[in-house]
Amino acid sequence: MEPNSGNSIEAIDESSLKIGAQIIVDTLLEQGVETMFGYPGGVVLPLFDRLYDAPIRFINPRHEQGGCHMADGYARASGKVGVVVATSGPGACNLTTGLATAMMDSVPIVALTGQVRTELIGNDAFQEADTTGITRPVTKYNCIVKRVEDLARTIREAFYIASTGRPGPVLVDLPVDVQVAKCRHDGSKQMDLPGYRVRTKGNARQISIAAAAINSSEQPVLYVGGGVISANASEELRQLTEKAHLPVTTTLLGLGSFDQRKPESLDMLGMHGAAYANYAVQECDLLIAVGARFDDRVTAKLKTFASNAKIIHIDIDPASISKNVRVDIPVVGDAKLILAELLERVEFRERKPWFKKIADWKKKYPFSYDRQAATIKPQYVIEELCRQTASEATITTGVGQNQMWTAQFYRFIKPRQLISSGGLGTMGFGLPAAIGAQVAMPDATVIDIDGDSSFNMTMTELATAVQYNLPIKVCILNNGYMGMVRQWQELFYNKRYSHSFLTNPDYATVARAIGTVGITVDKKADVPGAIKEMLAQKQPCVVDFKIEREENVWPMVPAGKSLDEMDGLDMLESLA
Amino acid sequence: MKHIISALVENKPGVLAHVAGMFAARAFNIDSLAVGRTEDPKLSRMTIVVVGDDKVLEQVRKQLAKIVPVVKVQDFAGQPVVARDLMLIAISAPAEKRPEILSLIEMFKGKVVDIGQKLVMVEVSGPEEKIEAFIDVCKPYGIKNVVRTGTIAMPRQAKTEPD
Numbered sequence: 001m002e003p004n005s006g007n008s009i010e011a012i013d014e015s016s017l018k019i020g021a022q023i024i025v026d027t028l029l030e031q032g033v034e035t036m037f038g039y040p041g042g043v044v045l046p047l048f049d050r051l052y053d054a055p056i057r058f059i060n061p062r063h064e065q066g067g068c069h070m071a072d073g074y075a076r077a078s079g080k081v082g083v084v085v086a087t088s089g090p091g092a093c094n095l096t097t098g099l100a101t102a103m104m105d106s107v108p109i110v111a112l113t114g115q116v117r118t119e120l121i122g123n124d125a126f127q128e129a130d131t132t133g134i135t136r137p138v139t140k141y142n143c144i145v146k147r148v149e150d151l152a153r154t155i156r157e158a159f160y161i162a163s164t165g166r167p168g169p170v171l172v173d174l175p176v177d178v179q180v181a182k183c184r185h186d187g188s189k190q191m192d193l194p195g196y197r198v199r200t201k202g203n204a205r206q207i208s209i210a211a212a213a214i215n216s217s218e219q220p221v222l223y224v225g226g227g228v229i230s231a232n233a234s235e236e237l238r239q240l241t242e243k244a245h246l247p248v249t250t251t252l253l254g255l256g257s258f259d260q261r262k263p264e265s266l267d268m269l270g271m272h273g274a275a276y277a278n279y280a281v282q283e284c285d286l287l288i289a290v291g292a293r294f295d296d297r298v299t300a301k302l303k304t305f306a307s308n309a310k311i312i313h314i315d316i317d318p319a320s321i322s323k324n325v326r327v328d329i330p331v332v333g334d335a336k337l338i339l340a341e342l343l344e345r346v347e348f349r350e351r352k353p354w355f356k357k358i359a360d361w362k363k364k365y366p367f368s369y370d371r372q373a374a375t376i377k378p379q380y381v382i383e384e385l386c387r388q389t390a391s392e393a394t395i396t397t398g399v400g401q402n403q404m405w406t407a408q409f410y411r412f413i414k415p416r417q418l419i420s421s422g423g424l425g426t427m428g429f430g431l432p433a434a435i436g437a438q439v440a441m442p443d444a445t446v447i448d449i450d451g452d453s454s455f456n457m458t459m460t461e462l463a464t465a466v467q468y469n470l471p472i473k474v475c476i477l478n479n480g481y482m483g484m485v486r487q488w489q490e491l492f493y494n495k496r497y498s499h500s501f502l503t504n505p506d507y508a509t510v511a512r513a514i515g516t517v518g519i520t521v522d523k524k525a526d527v528p529g530a531i532k533e534m535l536a537q538k539q540p541c542v543v544d545f546k547i548e549r550e551e552n553v554w555p556m557v558p559a560g561k562s563l564d565e566m567d568g569l570d571m572l573e574s575l576a
Numbered sequence: 577m578k579h580i581i582s583a584l585v586e587n588k589p590g591v592l593a594h595v596a597g598m599f600a601a602r603a604f605n606i607d608s609l610a611v612g613r614t615e616d617p618k619l620s621r622m623t624i625v626v627v628g629d630d631k632v633l634e635q636v637r638k639q640l641a642k643i644v645p646v647v648k649v650q651d652f653a654g655q656p657v658v659a660r661d662l663m664l665i666a667i668s669a670p671a672e673k674r675p676e677i678l679s680l681i682e683m684f685k686g687k688v689v690d691i692g693q694k695l696v697m698v699e700v701s702g703p704e705e706k707i708e709a710f711i712d713v714c715k716p717y718g719i720k721n722v723v724r725t726g727t728i729a730m731p732r733q734a735k736t737e738p739d
């Protein structure tokens with residue numbers, strides 16, 4: 001079978017023909033790609049050869065999962081599409097965790113994978129895997145390109161699908177023979193997506209109804225998710241809350257969409273959210289959800305969630321609406337456009353009793369911990385980081401307690417500042433995501449606040465940071481436990497700490513062995529100095545904080561309980 | 577409640593896997609699924625019979641529409657439609673029972689498409705209930721094999737069935 005344009009080929013002047021791999025690179029450039037992440041292998045060598053002298057910055061991770069998280073961190077930090085390349089079989093399989101992470105958090109990624117020659121597909125060829133089959137449930141869209149003539153259009157479509165609507169990862173599988181086949185690349189920019197439509201403009205009538213509901217509400221709450229950040233709608237959100245006078249709580253991924261220093265901020269809600277946010281949501285008469293999806297970590301017991309409230313849901317994804325919670329006033333479209341239109345129609349309302357009630361809850365149940373303790377409390381480390389970086393750093397996290405403490409104790413003030421795996425909860429995300437973010441923002445302070453076990457999963461990527469001299473900072477909140485697992489075992493499994501601790505290496509030594517700076521902190525008094533030293537580094541730096549080993553995250557809504565049935569409030573109250 | 581969903585999809589590899597995978601991943605129940613070409617070579621039609629309450633069906637429609645190569649989704653619930661299944665059924669038919677069986681086939685407007693020593697193969701089409709009813713009346717004779725297409729459907733112009 002002739003994979004290229006067939007009989008006519010001899011008639012065409014050879015010089016007007018390009019090989020598939022060159023067409024791929026040309027299309028990446030056409031799409032504005034400046035940076036990509038990836039790992040080579042047999043069937044992507046034609047593409048790598050064309051990348052050799054392409055004007056694209058290329059970062060080699062140590063593992064394709066790391067590469068995919070880097071592309072993810074790059075995308076979340078910059079708002080651009082992250083691009084990752086891997087070879088067939090094992091390379092493609094290693095991408096899956098990264099793709100699923102990006103899928104759950106709606107992050108635009110284009111993944112390019114090599115594939116065995118088209119005529120070998122289905123024969124269990126060397127390094128063959130059914131990549132489109134494996135990745136279908138963890139991508140927004142994927143496809144395999146079997147004709148070189150379809151390459152440019154398909155890659156263009158991949159970028160369009162990844163970055164529009166509800167963003168997400170798109171994978172294009174590229175058999176090696178297609179990469180070397182030739183065709184004429186005419187530079188036309190067409191796409192062919194009859195089934196893909198994005199509704200951006202909200203329905204005007206629905207917006208009026210929503211505005212009227214806001215104007216007549218005595219006890220409203222805005223509940224904001226990552227959608228506001230991906231829609232670049234933080235400014236519209238700020239204006240809306242000021243004009244209509246609304247309190248704002250965010251999800252984990254929504255942190256940064258609203259300046260947490262403002263009095264209207266209720267901080268994060270949910271299982272480990274602020275008591276005052278959870279109470280406000282449970283007692284509100286109007287819940288205005290924007291770019292959020294009523295995840296079970298947010299709603300707790302669905303039946304009793306915001307049960308007195310009318311619900312407005314603004315989201316670009318029609319399938320998100322009324323999926324978990326019945327919605328009274330749906331508005332489908334782009335949050336930026338819809339919030340701007342709402343802004344025109346809302347009126348200021350004082351809502352004194354409501355804000356008074358919220359202020360009382362805030363006073364009574366702030367996030368807190370034992371500041372007098374002699375040990376290093378993880379919350380203290382984060383507060384100190386926040387202080388020394390003046391709330392300006394870009395923060396990535398691992399998963400577990402470290403992630404929740406970061407959400408509770410760092411004060412986020414601008415969008416794209418927190419980069420964390422929310423939906424999938426992928427341990428090992430923090431370090432590679434920090435690397436991706438640093439690549440996107442070479443001058444920013446990028447700090448991975450990580451757990452010891454999370455860091456263990458992808459710490460090999462420290463070598464990537466060293467190789468490319470990316471001055472990321474890693475703060476390991478080292479409790480010697482899979483802390484969040486231990487917390488659940490303490491609370492719900494009689495303190496039977498079944499396989500929830502590991503023998504960790506000495507991280508400072510590891511950092512030095514990899515060729516960079518490592519610091520160990522085991523005294524509380526050394527915390528500020530160590531952070532200062534870390535922040536002064538112009539190279540990657542790992543700080544191993546030996547924190548209080550059995551500290552827990554409070555408050556906590558236990559599984560199956562309502563959002564306002566939080567444990568740990570007595571403690572917060574006593575420490576307030 | 578049973579809904580007949582009709583989805584126009586791009587005629588591309590992987591689309592069926594995508595649709596089927598979505599149903600499995602989201603724990604939706606498919607009663608039947610029929611796929612065929614349309615008058616446009618670039619498009620296929622999937623007719624999917626789904627069981628679920630209104631909330632489930634709303635999600636089914638939205639999740640289907642979200643799949644990139646799915647071009648259009650219609651739910652025929654509450655609309656007048658013509659819905660048909662096609663069945664091939666092999667019934668054991670010893671000589672002495674044949675006249676009886678043939679009259680049943682005629683009653684159901686079936687067609688004998690193959691006759692062997694012991695079996696007759698019959699083609700029956702119609703609404704699902706008719707197909708089920710025919711299976712029921714054939715049971716006493718012994719059914720050797722049943723193959724069904726799953727429902728296909730089209731909205732009708734006229735309000736009632738002519739027959």
Ligand SMILES: Cc1ncc(C[n+]2csc(CCOP(=O)(O)OP(=O)(O)O)c2C)c(N)n1
Nearest residue numbers: 400401402427451452453454481482483484
């Ligand atoms: C890849 C992966 N495997 C397992 C889990 C389940 N899990 C959630 S939190 C956690 C412990 C995390 O430990 P660590 O990184 O040390 O963070 P800590 O809770 O101690 O801050 C585990 C195992 C997960 N989220 N991701």
Ligand SMILES: [Mg+2]
Nearest residue numbers: 451452481483
């Ligand atoms: Mg730990």
